Amino acid sequence: MNVDFGPRHRRKIDPTRRAATRPDGTPDDNDRVEIGPTALAFQEWAARGLTPPDMAKLRAYRLGRIREQLCARDYAGLLLFDPLNIRYATDTSNMQIWVTHNAARACFIATDGPVILFDFHNCNHLSEHLPLVDEVRPVTSFFFFEAAERSDELAGRFAAEIDSLLRQHGGGNRRLAVDKLELPGVRAFDRLGIDLCNGQEVTEYARANKDANEVNAMRCAIAACEASVAEMEKALRPGMTEADLWAVLHAENIRRGGEWIETRLLASGPRTNPWFQECGPRVIQDGDLVGFDTDLVGPYGYCADISRTWLCGDGRPSEEQRQLHRIAREMVTHDMEILKPGVSFMELMERGYRLPEEYRAQRYSVMYHGIGLCDEYPAIRYPEDCEHVGYDGVLMPGMTLCVEAYVGAVGGHEGVKLEDQVLITETGYENLTSYPFDARLSE
Template sequence: MMSSFSIVNHKIDPTRGATALKADGTIDNNDRVEIGPTDVAFAEWEQLGLTAPNVERMRKTRLNRIVQQLRQRDYAGVLCFDPLNIRYATDSSNMHIWTMHNPSRAVFVSADGYVVLWDFHRCSHLSTYLPLINEIRDGGAGFYYFVAGDAEEPIAKQFAGQIDELMRRCAGKNRRLAVDKIEIPGLRAMEAVGIEVCNGMQLMEHARAIKGVDEINAMRCSLATCEIAVGKMRERLRPGIAETELWSVLHAENIARGGEWIETRILTSGPRTNPWMQEAGPRRTIPGDLVAFDTDMVGPYGMCADFSRTWYCGDGRPTDEQRRLHAIAYEHVMTNMAMLKAGVSFNELTERGHKLPAEFVDQRYGVMMHGIGLCDEYPAILYPQDFIPGAFDYVLEPGMTLCVEAYIGAVGGREGVKLEEQVLITDSGFENLTKCPFDPALMI
């Protein structure tokens, strides 16, 4: 039994037929383009010898990962409002940034792989080409105050009724439902109909942690696009350029290749590199500055390319102090990368990691390493000073992807250095996926 406002999705897109396909298996139709890479990106990847992901197979792999996690935990299904979890489950995209703070979309995945998407009102046409979505329902998942006003509770009650019906149909007596994020009226409405709400974010983070071959290929492609864009930034770097002007190059080159957005705006110069986490502003660089940045770039296929570099600005020679800071950051990253292999526990990485010199401990980066996929993901590998017993009691597995980080800047120091590499855990160790060169002027 389908909802009266459902669109039953076709398992095979009738528009595909014998139509020409792109390198990633998506339809090559200029008038109906799925969100994804441009011709420029495909040409660059081919020149670099990269293999595009098979998008259809990537979607199936991701859905299977979710189903596997549901069955392991004996959950009837998972309900996701987080746009990145929706993207992972369905590959459906609609106003990602806007829906991060206006939760208008949701997806339900049952333990047997039945998928229902609630999209923003009158947006069902955006996802009808996705064969793994069994139903698309128009609206109904938005019960936050901006759109629901003082009718939040009745709208949430109506939505909870739909979830209740789906769970009874798909899972019978199993009332355990994983939910990643939900507005308070929605949570209360779910509990009122007897649904046991469980930790959906934990489930989705663990599903997303292991990347299949197509996700890894998508990540390689996104990283290549990011590195090309960073190369354009390097060409533009000169004394007098504003931080925001330089940062805009990364955005423009990413979008031109079918990338999607930038998670942060962390690019700073000169004294604004210490302390870290300041955002790009109007400051104009001067000769002899360090310029440091963290890409945090969500590129083609929604895959995050997250590495950091610090450059010297100008034609002179870096100071001994600038080169010292860079050398310590480089040693920290490379030493910690060398520990990576399947079977190593997260706790061991914290305990055995490279020890920062005392002068840099107070302004250490937030993590030694973190997972990466559609965004920064599980796990967080913490410094000993920030360790949380029992929080990440797991081990590295083949197919995990991590970012290894360092920020080196003393309290009261004039400058700091930020470096970061993105890596893949393999059966025998790790592969550094990052090809962007370090600034030779700063390498000792």
């Protein structure tokens, strides 16, 4: 495909330049712009016998998955604002948390044409190392913080730019998939007669199936997470606050080249019931249960989403604590063992572990959910919730899922949260999580 992408983008880095590389194929340059794993992470992965991903192949595979979905739906292109979707398609990263609530970046992917990144002010240099990004342009932002009463005007300017790209590369096709779009943008595209289609469907289905390089990246992220969790477990002691403990996980993730943590789901003692209380200033007591859900975005932007519940201190657990943990382990084990390719989501709902009645009211929000660059399709619900929010589908090799369990009675003193991350294989599943459960609670 011979396309003239115009004079706006001038590469300062020659992608064919030969230089020392790291195990993932990226330049071993102390001053590089590209983010990535630290030497500590590579050392730990080597000790565990892990193979880092080939980043060039990983990037090409992901963009190819996007284009497969676009072709299947006869869309002219895809316009992305969600930073995770932009990361998936291009591997570009820029202030990922900030741009989740400020639409200051976008990416246009022509089904048969260029990939054009619209980046934040003076940030062209951040993507110059990525050969799949054909051009970088300054974004015309139209969210209210930046545009105020000019939102409609600037949305029109941006939409006109995309309209020009569609006319140039769409072959007359006016069907444009968009993942997330502020209201002034919707109106501006409508005025131009562009047929807006569901870009989230495109990206979620593309992201659902991982190749070997994506799985290797996820293995590495999980290993970094588990090393960080081990440091957190070492630090746990009566008298420290929940926030002190959570800070260890965040710090250790960053030390290994991890990126952020999506939530603050760590609670102790009576704050473990009900679940979803985020960590705070509570002082952890001797004999408390301490439960957490990592929701950790590690190296390469891949999520390591595991949960464990520990007993604080050197004492013995109560019978109630052991029972909560036993039921949660039974649930994770059972629901993992019924996983295999070809099984429908509805079948998993029907065959899944049935919590004892006293724990069902406070069941977790899902039995399973997809995982990649954070939580993603599918969300597989409990039978009680299926009619309201459930949907069907089929497991396929290459899908990665988290198997969830929360056990806590209404009005109970404590609860237990457990979760493992798995890969659907050609014949069944592989548990990607190796971090042990608390031995005292498992006796």
